[in-house]
Amino acid sequence: MTIVITGATGPVGRATTQLLLEAGQEVTAISRTPERAALPAEARVARGDPSRPQSLGPVFDGAEAVLISPRAVGSAAPELLATAAAAGVRRVVVISAATVQYPAGEPRFAEEFRAAERAAQESGLAWTALRCTDFDANALAWAPQIRGGGVVRGAYPTAASSPIHHRDIAAVAVAALTGPGHAGRAHVLTGPQSLTQLDKVRTLAATLDVDLSFDEVPADRVRAAMLAQGLPEEIPARLLGSLADYARTPGPTTATVAELLDRPALTFAQWAIENAAAFRN
Structure with missing residues (x-):
């Protein structure tokens, strides 16, 4: 079976x-x-450029x-499908x-x-949607601050969500791409535990065995700083809009990953251990 992957990098x-x-599958990335x-x-x-399907040539020939x-x-x-x-x-x-x-x-x-x-x-294909929460890996945005002095500056420290490890998403994707029982279903995939931004910083501090603190900064200042770094407007808009809502109402937590994979979902603490080097000088 050949499977085509967009967003492969x-x-x-x-x-x-x-x-x-x-798993022995053939992959076209x-x-x-x-x-x-x-x-x-x-x-x-x-x-090829998946946003321009005409650039892809015969990439789907023989694919399942x-x-x-x-x-x-x-x-x-729609055109690609x-x-x-x-x-x-x-x-x-x-x-x-x-x-x-779960709007946010x-x-x-x-x-x-x-x-x-x-x-x-609407494509006529057997479809599955994987509705994911924010990624554990989003915490890498804090790495320069942690390496530079041990203080994480940001808005909405009490914003709470259940971040997910990207390998759990991938494992469910493989099951849906290759196995039965997923057609016509939308799975809400989350990490196993609701964590505030403060919780994540504390977890990183314990993992790195360093003192870390969270310095709350008004959202408008965070937005201005991100734009000054040359980031497109979309980045702070995505981040701050979600955090503002999660500070009022925590995001969802489901057991779907464990149920589908027959093992516990990976924790943020496990991700932190795997990626500790990114936060060290």
Whole structure:
């Protein structure tokens, strides 16, 4: 079985590619710059831009399934899936967001994922949506501050969500891409524990065996600082909108990962141990 991966160089795409290869599946990973993709040698890396399906050539020939990353595909999901269906692809898995079902942040961002889900549902393929909470790996944004002095500065320290390890998302994606029982289902995938931003900082402090503190900064100052760094407006808008809502009402926590994988979901503490080097000088 050949499976096509969009967003193959992102954390979920990479992990999904690796797990599929370990399971004996053939993988075609789409990359705009294959020479820099740094994917496993066993994967076929096809040059193309999934947001421009006409650039992909015969990438779907002989493929059984496709993993859709809305960030990589953008508004081209209907066209891409029509191309896939015409080539004989039979199933699609969409990496979506929990905000589709549990609104938080600016509605425009949830609508991007909702549109990708809608494209999958209307494609004629057997579809599955993975509605994920924020990633454990988002904490890497704090690494420069932690390396530079042990103080994390940000807004909404009490904002609480259940962040998920990208390998858990990948493992569920593999199950949905290759196994039965997932067609027509939307899984809400979260980490096993609701954590505030303060909780995450404390976990990193314990992992690194250093003193860390969280210095609360007004949201408008955080936004201005991010824009001054050259980040696009979308980045602080996504971050601060969600945090503001999660400071009022915590995000969802589900047992879906454990139920689908028949093992406990990976914790933020496990992710912190795996990535401790990123926070050290």
